[in-house]
Amino acid sequence: MFTTEPVALPELGRRARAAARALALAPTGAKDAALALAADLLEERAGEILDANATDVARAGNAGTNEAVIDRLRLSGDRVGAMAAGLRQVAGLADPVGQVVEGWVRPNGLRITQVRVPLGVVAIVYENRPNVTSDAFALCCKSGNAAFLRGSSAAISSNRAIASVLREALAKAGLPADALVLVEDTSREAAVEFMRLRESIDVLIPRGGPSLIAAIREHATVPVVIDGDGNCHVYVDAAADLAMAEAVVVDAKTQRPSVCNAAESLVVHRAVAPAFLPALARALPGVELVGDEASRALEASIGPATEDDFAREFLGPRLSVATVDDLDAAIAHVNRYSSGHSEAIVTTDLGSATRFTTEVDAAAVLVNASTRFVDGERFGFGAEIGISTQKLHARGPMGLRELTTTKYVVHGDGHTVA
Amino acid sequence: MFTTEPVALPELGRRARAAARALALAPTGAKDAALALAADLLEERAGEILDANATDVARAGNAGTNEAVIDRLRLSGDRVGAMAAGLRQVAGLADPVGQVVEGWVRPNGLRITQVRVPLGVVAIVYENRPNVTSDAFALCCKSGNAAFLRGSSAAISSNRAIASVLREALAKAGLPADALVLVEDTSREAAVEFMRLRESIDVLIPRGGPSLIAAIREHATVPVVIDGDGNCHVYVDAAADLAMAEAVVVDAKTQRPSVCNAAESLVVHRAVAPAFLPALARALPGVELVGDEASRALEASIGPATEDDFAREFLGPRLSVATVDDLDAAIAHVNRYSSGHSEAIVTTDLGSATRFTTEVDAAAVLVNASTRFVDGERFGFGAEIGISTQKLHARGPMGLRELTTTKYVVHGDGHTVA
Numbered sequence: 163m164f165t166t167e168p169v170a171l172p173e174l175g176r177r178a179r180a181a182a183r184a185l186a187l188a189p190t191g192a193k194d195a196a197l198a199l200a201a202d203l204l205e206e207r208a209g210e211i212l213d214a215n216a217t218d219v220a221r222a223g224n225a226g227t228n229e230a231v232i233d234r235l236r237l238s239g240d241r242v243g244a245m246a247a248g249l250r251q252v253a254g255l256a257d258p259v260g261q262v263v264e265g266w267v268r269p270n271g272l273r274i275t276q277v278r279v280p281l282g283v284v285a286i287v288y289e290n291r292p293n294v295t296s297d298a299f300a301l302c303c304k305s306g307n308a309a310f311l312r313g314s315s316a317a318i319s320s321n322r323a324i325a326s327v328l329r330e331a332l333a334k335a336g337l338p339a340d341a342l343v344l345v346e347d348t349s350r351e352a353a354v355e356f357m358r359l360r361e362s363i364d365v366l367i368p369r370g371g372p373s374l375i376a377a378i379r380e381h382a383t384v385p386v387v388i389d390g391d392g393n394c395h396v397y398v399d400a401a402a403d404l405a406m407a408e409a410v411v412v413d414a415k416t417q418r419p420s421v422c423n424a425a426e427s428l429v430v431h432r433a434v435a436p437a438f439l440p441a442l443a444r445a446l447p448g449v450e451l452v453g454d455e456a457s458r459a460l461e462a463s464i465g466p467a468t469e470d471d472f473a474r475e476f477l478g479p480r481l482s483v484a485t486v487d488d489l490d491a492a493i494a495h496v497n498r499y500s501s502g503h504s505e506a507i508v509t510t511d512l513g514s515a516t517r518f519t520t521e522v523d524a525a526a527v528l529v530n531a532s533t534r535f536v537d538g539e540r541f542g543f544g545a546e547i548g549i550s551t552q553k554l555h556a557r558g559p560m561g562l563r564e565l566t567t568t569k570y571v572v573h574g575d576g577h578t579v580a
Numbered sequence: 581m582f583t584t585e586p587v588a589l590p591e592l593g594r595r596a597r598a599a600a601r602a603l604a605l606a607p608t609g610a611k612d613a614a615l616a617l618a619a620d621l622l623e624e625r626a627g628e629i630l631d632a633n634a635t636d637v638a639r640a641g642n643a644g645t646n647e648a649v650i651d652r653l654r655l656s657g658d659r660v661g662a663m664a665a666g667l668r669q670v671a672g673l674a675d676p677v678g679q680v681v682e683g684w685v686r687p688n689g690l691r692i693t694q695v696r697v698p699l700g701v702v703a704i705v706y707e708n709r710p711n712v713t714s715d716a717f718a719l720c721c722k723s724g725n726a727a728f729l730r731g732s733s734a735a736i737s738s739n740r741a742i743a744s745v746l747r748e749a750l751a752k753a754g755l756p757a758d759a760l761v762l763v764e765d766t767s768r769e770a771a772v773e774f775m776r777l778r779e780s781i782d783v784l785i786p787r788g789g790p791s792l793i794a795a796i797r798e799h800a801t802v803p804v805v806i807d808g809d810g811n812c813h814v815y816v817d818a819a820a821d822l823a824m825a826e827a828v829v830v831d832a833k834t835q836r837p838s839v840c841n842a843a844e845s846l847v848v849h850r851a852v853a854p855a856f857l858p859a860l861a862r863a864l865p866g867v868e869l870v871g872d873e874a875s876r877a878l879e880a881s882i883g884p885a886t887e888d889d890f891a892r893e894f895l896g897p898r899l900s901v902a903t904v905d906d907l908d909a910a911i912a913h914v915n916r917y918s919s920g921h922s923e924a925i926v927t928t929d930l931g932s933a934t935r936f937t938t939e940v941d942a943a944a945v946l947v948n949a950s951t952r953f954v955d956g957e958r959f960g961f962g963a964e965i966g967i968s969t970q971k972l973h974a975r976g977p978m979g980l981r982e983l984t985t986t987k988y989v990v991h992g993d994g995h996t997v998a
Contacts, residue, residue: 183915183941186941187938187939266960268958268959268960272949272953272958274959274960276976279941281971281972282941282971364971364972365971365972379801383797385970385971385972387972403994406994409994409996410994410995410996412996412998413996413997413998416998417996417997417998418997497601508994515991519989520605521605523601523604523697523700523987524987525987525988526987526988526989526990527987527988527989527990528989528990528991528992529989529990529991529992530991530992530993530994530995531690531990531991531992531994531995531996532992532995532996532997534996534997535690535990535992535995535997536988536990540686540690540997541686541692541988542684542686542692552803553699553700553782553783553803553985554699554782554783554803554805554972554973554985555972555973557985557986557987557988558694558986558987558988559988567971567972567975568975568976569941569942569943569944569945569975569976570943570944570945570954570959570975570976570977571937571944571945571947572944572945572946572947572949572953572954573933573946573947573948573949574946574947574948574949574950574953575948576821576824576827576828576926576948576949577828577948577949577950577953578827578828578830578831578835578949578950578952579831579835579836579950579952579953579958580830580831580834580835
């Protein structure tokens with residue numbers, strides 16, 4: 163399916179573009195069939211995929227790559243099974259293409275509808291997890307887009323093996339194999355060229371850490387949707403149920419500390435801080451607390467926080483603590499340090515809840531719920547391609563709908579303006 | 581209101597950002613009051629604005645600027661009156677802020693709503709028309725956004741006078757005057773700096789010609805919505821009512837040839853070309869027709885078309901003509917040369933209409949209607965900030981809704997993931 167002769171990026175882009183035109187018109191049944199076939203084939207050929215993955219893992223081991231990275235790179239029978247399950251799950255979701263967003267008739271009789279259509283070619287740049295090859299493909303295919311994928315050099319053998327299976331499934335379902343194009347040149351130069359392929363890429367969604375996002379911001383000239391940092395706060399209001407507040411903070415901080423919707427900062431009203439902070443410290447063994455002077459005066463285990471501690475996404479067992487005099491100060495603190503991802507308040511006071519949700523500027527604001535809920539699966543989207551922290555096009559968890567654009571379809575009876 | 585001391589761009593950006601936070605929370609009544617006051621003040625102080633404009637016009641005249649440009653620059657009592665009317669019209673539109681796009685309850689009881697909120701700071705770069713200062717402000721203000729405006733050096737006195745009036749109206753309505761910030765440094769360096777003010781600009785919408793768009797594409801690092809070219813086609817199908825087709829083509833080409841939704845290309849099925857082309861040529865006196873060999877064989881007044889003629893937006897009395905063998909060829913021709921703006925088919929055949937609207941990739945596709953209808957006013961949006969030819973965020977005519985983003989508001993009862 164893939165030749166050893168490297169194909170130039172613009173040519174790969176043209177192939178994806180041509181396939182996108184076909185996929186945009188493909189009926190739901192054909193897309194679902196491709197996803198189902200892909201799931202079956204992934205399971206059938208798991209051995210082949212695991213062999214390719216073993217090559218990647220061995221190479222990474224020889225290069226002295228750290229164990230956390232190798233863990234993200236490593237596949238197993240279970241992980242291949244999860245990829246197949248993901249494909250089947252996406253096949254079961256509603257097709258967003260053709261959905262009518264709005265429709266109306268103008269006084270002159272012109273009939274206007276706004277209809278969802280695929281974006282075209284969706285490019286994904288990602289890091290070491292080979293399952294993204296399959297997961298991203300599933301969402302792109304179901305939403306009628308060609309997937310133009312560029313993974314890391316560390317995962318190239320795994321990605322090539324997975325892409326080969328997925329392309330075979332596309333062809334078996336009567337769809338163009340180029341509805342999935344994998345970039346095999348994983349050099350830095352090719353990455354920059356990829357981010358600038360305006361004629362072939364309708365949107366680029368990076369899946370990765372700060373250095374990848376920084377590279378995108380510096381080099382990309384194609385339209386992007388940024389899945390950025392989450393410096394998420396939980397604010398415990400004066401009127402909070404403190405047992406609920408503790409449960410929410412513990413969940414938001416510790417249920418999975420390495421993800422973007424985990425909490426990094428606690429903001430606590432000074433009226434409840436004396437009761438809350440000591441109890442919270444006991445409920446968070448293994449979590450390093452760093453805070454302002456007021457919080458440290460109330461709980462000895464809290465270390466001093468720098469300005470940077472309030473601004474950073476720790477992605478690990480650390481939590482910054484700020485004590486505030488009132489709701490205004492809480493909202494100001496959150497808006498100053500927020501990365502615009504997910505911000506929560508715990509309160510029983512309706513006015514506080516309303517002001518917090520209205521005045522805090524973030525993709526998601528939560529009342530009496532953990533920030534960890536902000537996620538496509540937990541929102542009920544069935545699957546997600548990422549969580550946008552930008553304001554244009556999509557904000558918050560992105561599902562199939564966010565991989566579409568719209569087209570106005572206008573019907574007249576010979577209408578002229580003159 | 582404006583000092584003679586130039587204020588640095590980042591400082592202007594900070595002022596706009598601060599004002600945006602206030603405007604985002606302003607009730608509809610306050611925004612409408614500011615717009616109504618602004619309309620009254622524009623009329624009251626029309627003399628002052630016309631004096632300032634006379635300075636700009638005289639300077640342009642002395643510099644030998646061409647008459648078409650001076651016409652766009654020149655204001656009159658009527659034009660100031662139209663600006664005031666525009667402000668009042670926008671005040672009468674529904675406020676998009678707070679509209680609930682969707683809402684649902686998860687099986688675990690979590691209640692999720694997706695709510696429209698302002699983008700924040702909307703930057704507009706525009707050319708010589710001073711009325712854009714007022715028109716853009718109106719839409720930004722109503723949608724709860726601060727307007728960060730940069731007009732041309734040729735219009736600086738007019739823009740300064742208009743902005744001064746609008747800022748006064750904001751202050752009188754109890755809103756921050758910095759909800760309109762005009763960049764007074766109109767140098768090229770400042771323009772590039774403006775396009776890169778990521779911390780202060782949430783979206784940049786250029787209003788202008790190809791050289792402005794090219795500069796944005798080259799330099800901008802802020803999110804943009806491009807209001808691009810319109811190389812619009814009308815396809816006359818084998819099953820077209822030829823009288824209707826002639827009326828639609830004449831309207832699309834001549835009703836206002838200088839605008840982006842005017843037709844630039846005719847595509848005609850060869851079955852009807854012999855009857856249609858000679859009649860059309862008679863119906864388009866003063867329009868230069870350039871076409872392929874087949875069309876020229878049927879109508880002697882059609883001159884030879886180059887490849888460039890099919891790809892270009894003429895914005896004037898010229899129309900390219902392509903003759904095609906079938907609907908497939910028509911769709912292929914349109915998709916090859918389209919700039920993704922507005923594309924029309926004239927046909928009585930349902931199958932042709934369906935295939936054309938489905939398979940042509942553009943912001944708007946029309947059946948039996950002139951491309952000139954693709955416009956915020958004619959779509960019923962009340963006003964428009966532009967017509968997007970990109971696919972992300974907004975596609976087609978952009979009204980108040982397109983100047984918003986969304987925020988997810990999530991309510992729980994102490995929900996945790998663990």
